[in-house]
Amino acid sequence: MAVQNAPDQLVGIFRDTVVALVRRDGHDLSARQLGVFLTVYLGEGPHTVRGLAATLNVSxxxxxxxxDRLGELDLAKRKTDPQDRRSVLVQRTPKGSAFLRDIRxxxxxxxxxxxxxxxAAPANTESATRRAV
Incomplete structure (x- = not known):
């Protein structure tokens, strides 16, 4: 039996997770959308557009x-900060919390x-099949 090393095992878990999310009914998220979603749901808030841009090092x-996409899917919503009308707060939603549970x-x-x-499978399955025949 072949034993995967830890980094390969983690990448395999990541692959299996992404494939399962893509196969689900409904919409799937891009890597950027998923990164924003997970940052909002796993990081301490409050989250702002400016803060998320700085944290993720994107514009x-x-x-x-x-x-916009997370809002269309009701996974997050934006609200103007009542204390600073120039700032936009990003809030979690019940549907987003359920999606995070699904991801977990x-x-x-x-x-x-x-x-x-x-x-472990034979390295060359075609030649292995010929030998078996």
């Missing part, structure tokens, strides 16, 4: 486009599956 328009569940399943390592 404010890129954050705005990602938030998918990742847990992928992590569990990664512990079950299948026997």
């Amino acid at each position: 404010k328009p890129a954050i705005t486009r990602a938030l 569940s998918v990742m847990t399943e992928a992590e569990t599956a990664s512990r079950t390592v299948a026997p």
Whole structure:
């Protein structure tokens, strides 16, 4: 049995998670949208467009486009900061919280599956098939 090293196992879990999210019914998120989403839901708030742009090292328009999409999907919403009308706060939504729970569940399943390592396949399956015939 082949045993994956830790970095490969983590990348495999990430791949399995992304594939499961893409296969789900409905819309999937781009890497940037997912990065903004996870930063909002896993980081301490309050979150602002300006702060997210600085944290992720991308432009404010890129954050705005990602938030437009997250807003369309009801995964996050924007609200003008009542204390500073120039600032826009990013808020979590119930649907976004449910989506985060789904992501955690998918990742847990992928992590569990990664512990079950299948026997290594022959390097050249075509020649292995010829030998068997």
